[in-house]
Amino acid sequence: MDLSAMLADLRELVTCESPSDDRAAVARSAEVLAGVGRRRLGVEPERIVLDGRTHLRWRFGSGPPRALLLGHHDTVWPIGSLEQNPYAVDDGIARGPGCFDMKAGVVQALHAVAALPDRDGVSVLITGDEELGSPSSRELIEKEAAGCAAALVLEASADGGALKTERKGVSLYRVRVLGRASHAGLEPEAGVNSTVELAHQVLAVQALGDPALGTTVVPTRMTAGTTTNTVPAAGEFAVDVRARTVAEQERVDAALHALTPVVPGARIVIEGGPNRPPLEATASAELFARAVAIAGRLELPPLARAAVGGASDGNFTAGVGTPTLDGLGAVGGGAHAAGEHVVVAEMPRRAALVAELLQEVIRR
Structure with a gap:
């Protein structure tokens, strides 16, 4: 050469x-x-x-x-x-x-x-x-x-x-939370707080990782709400998943789609999925x-x-x-x-x- x-x-x-x-x-x-x-x-x-x-x-x-x-x-x-x-x-x-x-x-x-x-x-x-x-x-x-x-x-x-x-294989998700807006000072109880629901879901998603198998499930960018005095009606966060095996990709995918709301009245929408299979x-x-x-x-x-x-x-x-x-x-x-x-x-x-x-x- x-x-x-x-x-x-x-x-x-x-x-x-x-x-x-x-x-x-x-x-x-x-x-x-x-x-x-x-x-x-x-x-x-x-x-x-x-x-x-x-x-x-x-x-x-x-x-x-x-x-x-x-x-x-x-x-x-x-x-x-x-x-x-x-x-x-x-x-x-x-x-x-x-x-x-x-x-x-x-x-x-x-x-x-x-x-x-x-x-x-x-x-x-x-x-x-x-x-x-x-x-x-x-x-x-x-x-x-x-x-x-x-x-x-x-x-x-x-x-x-x-x-x-x-x-590792790569999976990319967007976890969306839908709540209901209300005035944060006058009647916060009338709203469904998407930020609070996001907090619950971030912790649930973080727990899906398995260090022993090399599976990482990382919540990344997050947004919620509109103004500082409004109970946020919607929010979302991104999730980056890396897994060594197809079985682990599929396990995490199923677990993400099985997430359930904690805050009464909140709804969860999962978008995305596996992007690249593992080598x-x-x-x-x-x-x-x-x-x-x-x-x-x-x-x-x-x-x-x-x-x-x-x-x-x-x-x-x-x-x-x-x-x-x-x-x-x-x-x-x-x-x-x-x-x-x-x-x-x-x-x-x-x-x-x-x-x-x-x-x-x-x-x-």
Whole structure:
């Protein structure tokens, strides 16, 4: 793998800012990425525009794909971030908005495929809305992964370069409380206080977490009422749920929908549900074992694994039953933060690992 070529590609991608919520910026980034891919792979990608967001796909061979390389080119960084945090490489460290999450991983994916002696059966899908929760690309990802022998996700690695073999599933809810307004000074007893009901429900929801199983149920943003002298007629709070297993997701979902009011006359409305299924350890175990063996053959540093709370598009591929290994991308740190960085010496090593893993998958 040619590190200088990889760094040239990384510079090109990072210096084209691509905040997820700016469709025009994502479209510009897609064109830059298409150019990099054309240079490395020798072919144009498909441009798939969904809800105004541009996703790119390269497919090789005439049959259905057997291995999927998955990533995204959008970032959390707004236009203008390069002015405060310019792209630079110093002392073996690359810096710049989106370099770690996950433009270096995209570069590594393209170079890994370019190194294959036979690309037949490989699909590369780079989406443009992952940081938003993949609202337009989820169905595309699931269809592309269905039937594949493996999905290799080039998201950034965990601490120390560990691969991500487990990701918690995510569920998002809005708990709404409906009461009745009245004057807080003249006749508070005539109202049904939504704030008081919210207080009861926040505590009930908080209690649904299970630390022993790694399930977190966190009430987050809350609002209620209109003025300081009115018994609030309505209020709501958001809930963020993370669970390692589908069974835990389903348990919490059932418990939330079973919430009952405490304040007489109050009503509860539950909105939302599971957003991403978990990437369970069973989905990654075989691929991780193969990656460990390959790393040994290539004389790379021993691979570690990590279970993480954050979600990725790998949750979707695992959710349709496709064996999935995540965190194969950049080694570094500081995702979404000013200290975002990539250890550049690891880029060709990771690309070589992915290339060998791809070959094993498509040969089978």
